[in-house]
Amino acid sequence: MLSIKNLHASIEGNEILRGINLEVKAGEVHAIMGPNGSGKSTLASVLAGREEYEVTEGEVIFQGKDLLELAPEDRAREGVFLAFQYPVEIPGVSSTNFLRTALNQVREYRGQEPLDAVKFLSLMKEKMALVEIDQKLLSRSLNEGFSGGEKKRNEIFQMAMLEPVLSILDETDSGLDIDALRIVSNGVNKLKSDKTATIVVTHYQRLLDYIVPDYVHVLYKGRIVKSGTKELALELEEKGYDWIKEEVDSAATV
């Protein structure tokens, strides 16, 4: 489904991604872990199409299409969804209006009929139940004044509404208490199918007890330096990242 080859990206002349290779197949869950500042969010943003980042080398093929050629909105319409590490507060934009416009533009692109107000509302109700999000939150401006946990839950709610093929969750677990973590993970798990794939970017192994990955990758200094199965996450939990840093840094000095 997704094939990343030798991806290099920089911002303001600093190279952040320095040759990423990753293959994701339908039905799989990949976890990307790594110390702060290693480039996890950068990778997620580049996949979603943030324009500040310049891709200097490499390619990304998503369902046979050159993803890097597409505008951010077209990537979303093709089925890429990024749950932001820091969802943006947008005063004055109603969550409901915005979602309906977005969903209908996505549907139009996919050749589907637009949803009328009634159908949209019933879809909303169904998805709200899935992530246990309160109607009151959605009647406010988008993310405005939401707590950290509420913002993350709203991300998953939007994901449920847009029914993506590839979901990228950027530290969706950070800052959540156990209950919220359970609800959010539950939502993600229910949305999974053998036709979709998930990339979870996380700092903590904890999330992976709920969303069980098929593969775990460690990103460090803009490269995937280690890949393994879910046991790797447990090892990282126990030993931290220092041993990986040492391995990589000493190899580099040789």
Place this chain on the structure above:
Amino acid sequence: MSTLTQQDTFQALFAASPENFHSIRNSGKESFLNQGIPAVKAEEYKFTNISKKLDNALTNFSTALPFEVTPSQVKSALFEGFEGDVLVFANGAFLPELSSTIEGVEISKLSDKPETSLGSIAKASKDPFAALNQASFVDGIFISVPKKSQIERPILLLSFNKENLGQVIQPRVWIEVGDFAEVTFIDQSISLSDSAYFVNKVVEVKGGVNSQISYYRLQNEGKNTIEVSNIETDILKDAKFTSVNISLSGDMVRNNLSLNLLGSNSEGNMFGVYLLNGKTHVDNHTNVDHTIPHADSNELYKGILADQSRGVFNGKIFVRQDAQKTNAFQQNNNILLSEDAIVNTKPQLEIWADDVKCSHGCTVGQLDEEALFYLRARGLDKLSAKGLLLYAFAGEVLEKIEEESFHNHVVNLIQERLGSKF
């Protein structure tokens, strides 16, 4: 040497002015000759070089005459859903035959009301253009809403402007609203020609005790219109006056809006949006004068500027020594959509009382790129995403318009301009 600075340019206007309101005209003329047209460096007109603009644009500095307007022109100028009464003007002259009669409201030509105290609210001495209007207006309208009457339907002041020779149109409006009365005005002008002309408008509003007045204004005229307006109101005890001013086009526009809070527990609100493109220049100079204790003023102006447009905001809050317990809030926010757009914004606070709550703030920024990306990442195309953000920015002001059909009309115009419907 510019011709305008030589004041004999104005002699044609003075010569053509009617005989009525003799002493008022004379004091207007005297005041105008004292002040002169604002020089390039004039503090009050520092960012808005109206003299030069007039010099360059007008070939014939003389009074514009009224012309015939047809009922079908009036009909097609009305926006969707509007259910109210219409007062029609042509080049500033009131056309009673095309206008509604409004039950309980006295409406007449100014020339039929010689005892009106024109210039007692918008004083000629405060602004040269107010003085010029007072000296040389031709006729205007007198509107009186009697005590305790609640005028449910909005009153639309619909002005048709048309000039081919670049002449001067000087509307003059006098509104008095009795104690405990309520009324909503919508002030809108339609350009019937694209050529340059100069509108120099004065509106005086005398609000009674506990009156409630809304004055909504839409400036969406031809791209060559040059306009100066002086709108001033006296607000008495327990009364409320709300102005919402929407500027969408024109060549150079200068709005002087002044609220005089003269009685305790009075409230003055000034709201505005300027959404500009091309080379349009809009200058909002507002002034609220707190003369007595326990009065409130609120002000919020928002600007969105594209292309080479320019916005000027100057908000003066004057709190006199006696005006304790004043609440005065002011905010001006701007978004620049192009590198060539310019905003000059300045709060001007003069506070002589010591027990007041006063706050002000101004911002000039770009469209929030983070927010734009967030919306696009959810599948919204760039234009809709931009439109949604800009509309949300302006929406805080637009929601102050309580008259529904006018609100919808303005929302439609703005969404059209922002390139998307949602």
